[in-house]
Amino acid sequence: MTGSQTSHEPYAVVDLINAKRRGQRLTDGEVDWVIEAYTRDAVAEEQMSALAMAIAFQGLTPDELRRWTDAMIATGERLDFSGLSRPTADKHSTGGVGDKITLPLAPLVAACGVAVPQLSGRGLGHTGGTLDKLEAIPGWRAELSNAEMLAQLESVGAVICAAGTGLAPADQKLYALRDVTGTVEVIPLIASSIMSKKIAEGTGALVLDVKVGSGAFMKTLAEAQELAETMVRLGQGAGLSTVALLTDMSTPLGLSAGNALEVRESVEVLAGGGPPDVVELTLALAREMLGAAGRDDADPADKLADGSAMDIWQAMIRAQHGDPHADLPTAKETEVVTADTDGVLTSLDALAVGVAAWRLGAGRARKEDPVQAGAGVELHAKPGDHVRAGQPLLTLHTNTPERFARAKQALVRAYEIGPNAPERTGVVLDRVT
């Protein structure tokens, strides 16, 4: 309808929603306006959710998506690391179970001469949050001012801290809306959400770890490839050296899912040990970050072996008031899940373990919920390992033993034991540039 104009807005949002519902492309002016107007509450939540759902079905063209992302960036501040003495590189993971890679990765890449400004979030649902993990370390604080972050990047070379509210506030509002309106799993909206923050953050190079499998948002390789290609295109369009690895999330990464448990495992990796899959992925991502930042001369494996990555880890934790030598919290109660038969562990489902860890108290259902630092799931076997009936497969940790029952419910069909070993595959499934 084209009736009497009753507001001073240049567009009527209903016209934009109807256009997208019918499969039309929004103009640059329409995209700029709808994001800006939504951020200042001139487009209502129910209107943006209808538009988001229309986008779920009709998509956004590459140009439209780039404009949408730019419009989200324009609602907030942009950081600038160009004054640093070193190049910068950042990594973003789409989220998985047991994904503690940021912890060893950031100091490792810094040890190779590339600064890592890692703005992170807290966990929601079955995937853990990097800040929740680091907050298991006594004294460590996540909140830094932009000036503190810059100073730490220059002095230590790596910083993992909370993303401030100044970056892409449109995305923060839209993400909260998508979470309650069934529009989380929409590739252009995921891509613009991630990339708006990473571009605004001002990193010089970006490596994306796009997870595939039961524990990830993207359940199939095809979906993950589409998301990776969409994000790489957005990053490169914004002049950011961007590459994506597609990595396996059918089973948890490493041998732990839970905050303090994962810090402990990360420190093992920095000490030159740790589970092979965590080491493999940490090194693969480090090499991509160094390559994207133009420093492929350095070998990160050396920096794990010679202790220099560990030195930066300790400096990084201390710079944020944490004690890298303090004892980590442990849960008060544990329960063991044992194998019911002899054979080879053929699968151990990432989503089931993630949900179990969440229910034990490692994660939160709502933003305002607290998490238990010591809670989580410890793995004693990984797919491909031989097991015997009665052997411990998992240890569940929590301070609140009434949670064991629901955690074990999540694990009922979490694993399979068969006669033959599954085909071995590496963690990295594909690479998108």
Add this chain to the structure above:
Amino acid sequence: MTGSQTSHEPYAVVDLINAKRRGQRLTDGEVDWVIEAYTRDAVAEEQMSALAMAIAFQGLTPDELRRWTDAMIATGERLDFSGLSRPTADKHSTGGVGDKITLPLAPLVAACGVAVPQLSGRGLGHTGGTLDKLEAIPGWRAELSNAEMLAQLESVGAVICAAGTGLAPADQKLYALRDVTGTVEVIPLIASSIMSKKIAEGTGALVLDVKVGSGAFMKTLAEAQELAETMVRLGQGAGLSTVALLTDMSTPLGLSAGNALEVRESVEVLAGGGPPDVVELTLALAREMLGAAGRDDADPADKLADGSAMDIWQAMIRAQHGDPHADLPTAKETEVVTADTDGVLTSLDALAVGVAAWRLGAGRARKEDPVQAGAGVELHAKPGDHVRAGQPLLTLHTNTPERFARAKQALVRAYEIGPNAPERTGVVLDRVT
């Protein structure tokens, strides 16, 4: 996600939205709950708008739609006319330009021995509202209690009044939401909106006038057929004798669009005159209503000719405090649009005339806006008529002459004059039972 249950609701609306987004059918329990919870504000507006948009793409199965409609009915009261001495029949039009048919139709059908409880609404946008038209009659009031309505149905046989807020309150809330979220033109949502109110109203028979063409929601015959079939199926499923006519809305009905202008034309029809298309459609709908109510013995044409429909009209207006003999309001200012060439009027666009009447003050852009009783557009020629250059085609009426310019803008390409007469078609295009 299936996390810690934090509310006492039996379902999480996000799961329902995601299911519908993926094309799954909602269960009966889910449908019942989401409508009921939305009505009591336990499902947020942004969640319902996302669900409505998902339905726009994925549809509702016939069973799902019936359940959805029943759930909307269950949120409110149901009227009961079974105590009346006569059968009842109602008509619903999907809305068009110059559609004053309810005014002569209700007393005409009553004159044939079938009671007509016509719960109506006010206009929004380019289509007029029946109550706005009748409110042009000095003293007439739209609001009746249920008891007053029943008493008037028994004494007069016809009542046209405002639908109370007690019928299907879920639909009232959802309709207001759809209006601002680009989900008006969604067939299952239109069908359930109309049918929930008509079924709750308790009429024994229902005739649907589904408009097709530029001035209607349904622009094509195929869409109109789908809507008609969907509504007829819903009505019959609810035990309501239901039939639909598909009627032409490419050009306005009759020779006027505007409140008092249309009352005047309706009275001409009741007096045995009036434009042929209005008479044709009034009689066609009357015959369908009588047939659906089991009274196809009566001939409505007789009741126009012998003045008995006019008698009931006058009694109906008087019963609602109106003066059927009072002078109707006229607009203070008029302007004439003339033909620019000789020839045959080949088209006169319904939407353009509707928008012009709206802009002259006959309609409203927002619910709270007032309307001008005298404003509107008078037609001096209809498609098929020969015209000469300089001859008046339209007269525009308004109290606020500054509106003429924007009204004439809407009419710039509203008509075509050519050498040959267009093919004559009747008003009724199809019939769905």
